[in-house]
Amino acid sequence: MHAKAASRLLHHYREHARALPWRAPPGSGRQEPYRVWLSEVMLQQTTVATVTPRFLRFIERWPTIETLAAAPDEQILAEWAGLGYYARARNLIACARAIVARGGFPSSEAELRKLPGLGAYTAAAIAAIAFGEDAVPVDTNVERVVARVFGLADRTEVRAAAGAWWPVGDAGDFAQACMDLGATVCRPKAPACPYCPLRADCRAAALGTPELFPAPKARKVRPHRFGLAWWARRDDEVWLTRRPATGLLGGMAALPGPEWSDERPAANPLAVHRHGFTHFTLDLLVVRVAEPIGDGWWQPLADLADAGLPTLYRRAIEAALHAERERRLAA
Template sequence: MLAWYDAHARDLPWRAAPGTNAPDPYRVWLSEIMLQQTTVAAVRPKFAAFVARWPSVEALAAAPEADLMAAWAGLGYYARARNLHACARTVAERGGFPDTEEGLRALPGVGAYTAAAIAAIAFGARAVVVDANVARVVARVFAISRPLPGAMPDLRDATDRITPDTRSGDFAQAMMDLGSSVCTPRAPHCLACPLAEDCAAYRSGDPEGFPIKLAKAAKPQRHGTIFWAEQEGRVLLVRRPPRGLLGGMRALPTGPWADTPPALADPPFAAAWQMLPETVSHTFTHFRLELALAVARVDGHGPIGEWWSVTEMDSAGLPTVFAKAATAIRRARW
């Protein structure tokens, strides 16, 4: 795996070259938090923007939370952004990152996987790193028959058995890259895999059958309304409550999110609201959301709030669901 990695490692902005000195812990930590439930393609531009604006953990710690939340928009799972800020402040106060898994796990927003990844990649410690890509590779190599998520202890034990004492950070990244480019969820490129000779799933003739996953329960459907109030080329934006889903983010006003379509439910203020025929759909971790779109033009006596230029909406830092709604409403030319 290490020989394969030396030849095929992905060029990622938070990585050091294979076999070289460990990279900056700040960049490793930031990338690992960003990559949770998010693709490398989505993280690349966000990571570049973050390190350009906040080149150190001390700079990030000193940033206003509202600026950080706006910069995070589009990455989803916004509790990560709040934990990111809390963690940066903790690290800045203590004068740097802990260099052990135990110390790293004590930081806000750093769980078992992230602590292991940072310890191995940034500090060269032997740590067992199991993300989704690694889990898939290991499940196939050992043909682990226990279904996910219950198989995670088995996968971790198996990964522990093959993790080397030296270059464990490079080994973890090699396994990640293998899962990303070769041992893919569908149509794995087994003939190009350095582990094919030792892979039980490959020998079985059904590598795609691993890892075994239980059928997912259907996500519940919820409904709501987004309100677009426009006044002289500006749109009313609000701040969501600091805690809860999309907490602290700039957003368009909404009514409640309920189990049944609300029609014109709980507008933020009285106006000649019109319902557009379009709706916007978005999927969160635990539910699907369909949003009706209500629009109104208001005169100079509109409500007090943050009025944002329609032409600059793309820079407002709206979460994806509200950015989708803004795009749909502007396209409707109502």
């Protein structure tokens, strides 16, 4: 029964596959590993709509793994700005250089796992899609599809069920078929069950409660933290610095400031920007200073887009500029 369901899903994928710039058409066999790897790293916790234009920019600027590996860190980090989860960018750089040093991409899931920053899912996805290995990549979309087809509320049971279901010799297309189905039909909320090629075999649909599968993860309360950002202006320029290479937002352009803390600092800020990270929220207090602090550079405000600022600091600068305009108007 499930073998027939897999065949129907593959047929549906060949008829309705999303056209994505990193993907070869269904049935094409192996795909370009550089494009598969780059897209998979970018797509971690980031939507296809956000990734697509950024992927095209990366490929235009660095069309091969060799050109990416040879690029300065600062250029890659600046190009990554706005995609979030900046540890991915640092891992991307380390991984690209490791691949070039070894003479190319390894073709097996086991060898891919040895590369910097490649976890179980990414290694399996590259092995299946780029090299045709019978690997089973389970991302959020795949997990949801498998959990509903097999009626599994317990997420820990999904991987074994997926491994038993995966068709031999079609791992890459089948993985992408599950990903597409989860993104477009088998959605987390309001799944479009009447249009699903797996409806006849789906236990969750038969129960009439597909949204209950898999069981939702328990939400954790995120702690709140505070930070200071020093605001130094010189005519139409603002003083920027670069964060330490390691740690959160490592190596990215930023406003200077001390380490963040759990206590709100005693300061009279020009502006406050609240930002949500994965594990905590942050109030960044932008405070005027008379002179620039620390090593850095004067960045023209007209060229802020070229500075490679992460969203946190880009929004904080926008808040500070808005506050300055409001004060001028009120004066």
